[in-house]
Amino acid sequence: MSGKRILLGVCGSIAAYKSATLVRLLLKEGADVQVVMTEDATTLITPLTLSTLSKRPVLKDFATPDGQWNNHVSLAEWADLLLIAPVSANTLAKMANGFCDNLLTTTYLSAKCPVAVAPAMDLDMWHHHSTQRNIEQAKQDGVTVIHTTGRQYISCDSRPHHRAHRSCQVYQQSFLW
Ligand SMILES: Cc1cc2nc3c(=O)[nH]c(=O)nc-3n(C[C@H](O)[C@H](O)[C@H](O)COP(=O)(O)O)c2cc1C
Numbered sequence: 001m002s003g004k005r006i007l008l009g010v011c012g013s014i015a016a017y018k019s020a021t022l023v024r025l026l027l028k029e030g031a032d033v034q035v036v037m038t039e040d041a042t043t044l045i046t047p048l049t050l051s052t053l054s055k056r057p058v059l060k061d062f063a064t065p066d067g068q069w070n071n072h073v074s075l076a077e078w079a080d081l082l083l084i085a086p087v088s089a090n091t092l093a094k095m096a097n098g099f100c101d102n103l104l105t106t107t108y109l110s111a112k113c114p115v116a117v118a119p120a121m122d123l124d125m126w127h128h129h130s131t132q133r134n135i136e137q138a139k140q141d142g143v144t145v146i147h148t149t150g151r152q153y154i155s156c157d158s159r160p161h162h163r164a165h166r167s168c169q170v171y172q173q174s175f176l177w
Contacts, residue, residue: 002030007075007113009084009104010050011091012040015120019045022085022170023053034078036060036104038091062103070103076110084108085146085170086120089131095143096134116144118170146170 006026010019019035026033035050035058047058059070076082084091084104091105095117100106108115117138125131135145 001026004031005078005080006031006033007079007082007107007111008033008035008054009082009087009091009108010035010037010041010045011084011086011088011104012038012044013086013088013120014044015086016041016044018120018170019085020049020053023050027054034059034075036075036107038088038102038104040088040090059103062106072103072107073110075103075107076112079111079113081113082108082111082115083118083170084116085118087117089119089121089125089128089134092117092119092134092138093130096137096141114144115142116146118146 008019008023008026010016023033023035033054034056035047035054037047037050037058037060039060042060047060051058059075061070062072063069087095093099094101094105095108098109100109119126119131119135121131139145
C-alpha cells in the first residue's frame, strides 16, 4: 500500500461517515489519498474533515472558486485505484449508464486504473431490480464490487436492514490492487 495513490470517491450514503476512518487507515499504510466527494456526500460528512485527515484539499466541483479546472482526466491518470466507498444507489446507476454530471462520475468515465465500489444503502434499495441490474452492469464493465460480510447497522433504523461495510473491510480489500 505504501506509495499507492488512491482516489477515494465518497457519495451521499449515510455510511459516508465511515470514509473518515478509511482515509486514516489508508494513510497509516503509506497510501496517498485524494478524496472526491459528491454534492450530497457533503451534507453527510464535511469536506473539512476529509481534507484534514487526507492532508489534501477535497475535490467536488469541476472548477475551483478562483477559476481553476479540476481536471478529471489528470485525476484519473494519477490514481492507482479508484475506490468509491460508499457508493450510493444513485452514483451506481450513473456509473452503470455512463452519466457523468459531476466530478466523480466524470473521473470514473476517464479511469483506466482498477475501480472498486462499496455499496451502502438499505436493503430495499439494494434488492431493487434496478440496483441489481446496475451492479451487474458495473461488474461487466470491470468494476469490482466489495460486498459486505454480515449485516452492518449504519442508520438509526434498529432493524438489521442497512448494508454498509466496516471501514476495515474496505481497507483490507483495497490491498488487492
Ligand atoms: C440522511 C440520508 C441518508 C441517505 N442514505 C443513503 C444510503 O445509505 N444509500 C444511498 O444509496 N442513498 C442514501 N441517501 C440518498 C442519497 O443521498 C441520494 O440518492 C443522493 O441523490 C445521492 O447522491 P450522490 O450519488 O450524488 O452522492 C440518503 C439520503 C439522506 C438525506
